[in-house]
Amino acid sequence: MLQKPRGTRDFLPDEMEARRAVEGKLRDVARRWGYREVCTPVFEDLELFTMRSGEGIIEEMYVFEDKGGRKLALRPEITAAVIRMYINEAKVAPKPLRWCYFADCFRYERPQKGRYRQFWQFGVELIGADTAAADAETIMLASDMLNATGVTYELKVGHLSFMKNLVKDLEPAMQRRVRAHLDKKDFDGLNATLESLNRTDLAVSLTALVNTRDLAEAFEIAGTIQEKVRFEQTIGSLDAAGVNYSLNFGIARGLDYYTGMVFEGFAQNLGAENQILGGGTYRLAHLFGGDDVASCGFAIGFDRVMVSLGDITPAIVPVVGIVCTSEGRTRALLVAKAFRDAGIRTEMDLMERGLGAQLAHAAKTANFAIVIGQRETESGQVTIKNLATAEQKTVDPAAAIAEVRAFGPR
RNA sequence: GCCAGGGUGGGGUAGUUGGUCAUCCUAGAGGAUUGUGGAUCCUCCGACCCGGGUUCGAAUCUCGGCCCUGGCCCCA
Numbered sequence: 001m002l003q004k005p006r007g008t009r010d011f012l013p014d015e016m017e018a019r020r021a022v023e024g025k026l027r028d029v030a031r032r033w034g035y036r037e038v039c040t041p042v043f044e045d046l047e048l049f050t051m052r053s054g055e056g057i058i059e060e061m062y063v064f065e066d067k068g069g070r071k072l073a074l075r076p077e078i079t080a081a082v083i084r085m086y087i088n089e090a091k092v093a094p095k096p097l098r099w100c101y102f103a104d105c106f107r108y109e110r111p112q113k114g115r116y117r118q119f120w121q122f123g124v125e126l127i128g129a130d131t132a133a134a135d136a137e138t139i140m141l142a143s144d145m146l147n148a149t150g151v152t153y154e155l156k157v158g159h160l161s162f163m164k165n166l167v168k169d170l171e172p173a174m175q176r177r178v179r180a181h182l183d184k185k186d187f188d189g190l191n192a193t194l195e196s197l198n199r200t201d202l203a204v205s206l207t208a209l210v211n212t213r214d215l216a217e218a219f220e221i222a223g224t225i226q227e228k229v230r231f232e233q234t235i236g237s238l239d240a241a242g243v244n245y246s247l248n249f250g251i252a253r254g255l256d257y258y259t260g261m262v263f264e265g266f267a268q269n270l271g272a273e274n275q276i277l278g279g280g281t282y283r284l285a286h287l288f289g290g291d292d293v294a295s296c297g298f299a300i301g302f303d304r305v306m307v308s309l310g311d312i313t314p315a316i317v318p319v320v321g322i323v324c325t326s327e328g329r330t331r332a333l334l335v336a337k338a339f340r341d342a343g344i345r346t347e348m349d350l351m352e353r354g355l356g357a358q359l360a361h362a363a364k365t366a367n368f369a370i371v372i373g374q375r376e377t378e379s380g381q382v383t384i385k386n387l388a389t390a391e392q393k394t395v396d397p398a399a400a401i402a403e404v405r406a407f408g409p410r
Numbered sequence: 411g412c413c414a415g416g417g418u419g420g421g422g423u424a425g426u427u428g429g430u431c432a433u434c435c436u437a438g439a440g441g442a443u444u445g446u447g448g449a450u451c452c453u454c455c456g457a458c459c460c461g462g463g464u465u466c467g468a469a470u471c472u473c474g475g476c477c478c479u480g481g482c483c484c485c486a
Contacts, residue, residue, distance in 0.1 A: 060486085109484070
């Protein structure tokens with residue numbers, strides 16, 4: 001038997017309804033903040049993704065050649081594509097641009113809990129605003145969105161300049177190595193690296209920086225950074241807005257991509273793959289041939305949010321099963337249409353079953369049965385049966401529709 | 411790429427000193443029951459992950475692969 005490709009998943013209707021419900025909550029928050037949805041191709045030129053990250057990431061991508069010999073890749077993330085799109089299509093749009101997306105990405109990695117080869121990201125990009133207010137808005141939006149899903153999480157906010165300031169005297173390659181150690185909280189490796197450079201003094205201050213949760217203390221350790229005022233304003237806005245976060249200056253977020261403020265969200269009940277959100281300020285546009293534009297954004301790991309939320313009780317929506325005899329069948333079609341026009345999920349028998357069997361099936365799949373036989377056809381009414389309580393009565397179709405609608409939210 | 415555990419009908423399972431038609435529950439279809447459902451009974455449907463090896467004979471032993479679950483690595 002054919003199997004689905006490794007690391008992919010099938011979603012049955014129950015699960016899709018749960019996913020759509022959460023997606024809808026994220027969408028709704030983004031909409032209320034003014035972020036409008038964009039969509040980019042599932043595959044792009046390979047170069048779009050290797051440009052800023054090097055050839056190494058090809059190992060983790062789905063790369064292929066099309067019939068015209070073009071080297072393409074399934075998108076491993078969306079931000080690069082959105083910025084490419086901005087340069088191609090929207091360079092002259094009034095700033096700032098508030099965009100969001102919900103899309104699947106592909107990475108060739110070993111699957112495990114919360115990590116799949118096809119996975120969905122809900123992200124936002126705020127393009128063209130280079131201010132503390134912009135930085136604060138993305139964090140507030142991230143917080144709002146995660147709150148809307150109901151997931152339990154921890155939000156960490158930091159700034160790359162603190163760490164950069166401390167290691168600015170090191171060779172670029174060494175800076176990168178130190179930041180990699182810090183990102184992984186690998187203090188043994190950090191100490192070894194700094195010892196080999198005769199800079200054990202840095203080990204002390206870097207460790208202190210990573211451990212502090214206090215802004216004033218961070219400035220003491222790292223010295224004044226150029227973006228001091230902006231970051232203080234950003235933090236001030238978060239406090240004023242009542243955002244629940246903690247400061248963390250150990251966030252390195254994958255090296256060269258981000259330029260300043262960075263933030264990450266972690267779910268509490270996941271395993272090794274517990275990061276559910278990542279973002280910050282960045283500059284990418286110039287890499288793709290555009291003018292240099294400051295941007296800020298984040299992406300939510302949608303699948304991890306779903307794993308963290310666990311089983312979701314689906315919203316109760318009334319379902320109507322039309323039960324009819326052969327005499328009532330023609331009229332049943334019209335009644336079914338009336339129910340559907342009223343927005344009610346309505347299903348008819350397709351198996352040519354008898355009345356009893358139709359009712360038995362309706363009892364498993366619906367909340368109400370609408371019985372239409374010869375008697376109802378002659379009287380112009382329908383018999384509505386509440387399948388949970390077994391109560392039934394014969395009324396006009398309009399009254400039956402009203403009763404179903406009163407059952408619960410559609 | 412590495413490590414550990416696992417893979418028997420759609421779901422859940424029993425079954426090895428190797429030996430009849432592979433067990434049971436559930437789900438699904440039909441019937442007992444042609445205008446009233448979830449009970450009961452009956453019938454049907456449907457599986458040993460794939461391939462090689464050992465053997466008269468493999469779900470069982472063995473090797474390789476694939477896939478699943480979790481951990482490592484990585485995570486733009």
